[in-house]
Amino acid sequence: MQVPAPFEYERAGSVAEAITLLDRYGDTARLVAGGHSLIPMMKLRLANFEYLIDINELHDELGYIHVLPGEIRIGAMTRHRELLESDELAAALPVFRDAERVIADPVVRNRGTLGGSLCQADPSEDLSAVCTTLDASCVIVGRDGERVVTMDDFHRGPYETAVGDAEMLTEVRFPVRPGGSSAYEKVERRTGDWAVVSAGAAVWLDGAGLITDARVGLAAVGPNTAGIPGVATALRGRRPGEETYAAAGDIAAENCSPVSDHRGSAEYKRHLARELTRRTLRTAVARARGEEV
Missing domain, CATH: 3.30.390.50 (CO dehydrogenase flavoprotein, C-terminal domain)
Known part of the structure; x- marks a missing residue:
């Protein structure tokens, strides 16, 4: 039976608290939401962290789909199931429903998140292709405030993103044009x-x-x-x-x-x-x- 190396567990109740914990522990910590990619990698000892910071309580803060004039904003904690079931999102950007229908299985879709998918940065990941297609921008928050990067700048290589040690992805923005x-x-x-x-x-x-x-x-x-x-x-x-x-x-x-x-x-x-x-x-x-x- 494969098990991860020992680690400490923390739970964050807000984005500010998560940033504080990340700042405290540096590159020895990793955020966990759905955990469907991170935990298997830890079990195989391909990834080892001294601290896991559970951000599931941030769903109330970061689990949303806002359809605005000319733009859609989706919180990083929005679950795959929520993306799949949103008729408003499917009407504006049907590529999302197409992709969500072929992502993993209901168990993963009920827990996995948009932010977790993008931060995993797997070259075969579905929502990364969707966000690239839609010319999305990623909002990254850290102790020094907020910055916005394109998808081209967000993914720096396999399993590597622009998110720093004391930062987290909070939102993804999609331009919407007529026709x-x-x-x-x-x-x-x-x-x-x-x-x-x-x-x-x-x-x-x-x-x-x-x-x-x-x-x-x-x-x-x-x-x-x-x-x-x-x-x-x-x-x-x-x-x-x-x-x-x-x-x-x-x-x-x-x-x-x-x-x-x-x-x-x-x-x-x-x-x-x-x-x-x-x-x-x-x-x-x-x-x-x-x-x-």
Whole structure:
């Protein structure tokens, strides 16, 4: 039976208290919310901390979905289940419901959080791909106040983020623009597994039906969740259609860096990156047009 190394347990009742405890213990401490990623890593002795700071009591403070004019703000303690069940969120950003339906299982979705998913910084993590696709910004709070970073700056490498030792992620912000929609697809070996490859796409159309902007985010195809900026440049001003989607798929496949492993060969993953980009763009366009999917 695998068990973690000995550690001390603290419980924080507010963001301010959590920051104080993190400041006191430094890099010997780690926050725990759902714990579905952290605890298994500790059991395998891949991560060892002297202190775990339980922040589940912060759900009242950081568990929210605020739909505002031009922006959606989601607290870091918002559970997967809450993201899945929010009709208001699904109406504005349907990519969230697509992704939440294929994340793990009900046990994980009932306890796991948005903030925990992003801070784990696993290259195969679903919500990291969603946030990259939606051009999200992350609010980080520390003893010196609040700062806001982009997703590109938030993820610094596998299992490494911009959150410092005495800081915590408190909120994620998503811009909302008219004329757009989004979608997400994932290939996995079995239900609830980490992605072999996954893709999110967001697209915006003008009154003539032409693409004004597009974004694609891929997971499990490199050391970080991959945004593909070349897609936007290639698609702006074009009319949606199979030729357009194929061009975007080719760009995605050429600009990711998968490796061969037990989930599949690099060649197979590039094929999936191409195909899932095409599929998600097709679905996002249909949704933006108000068509049945």
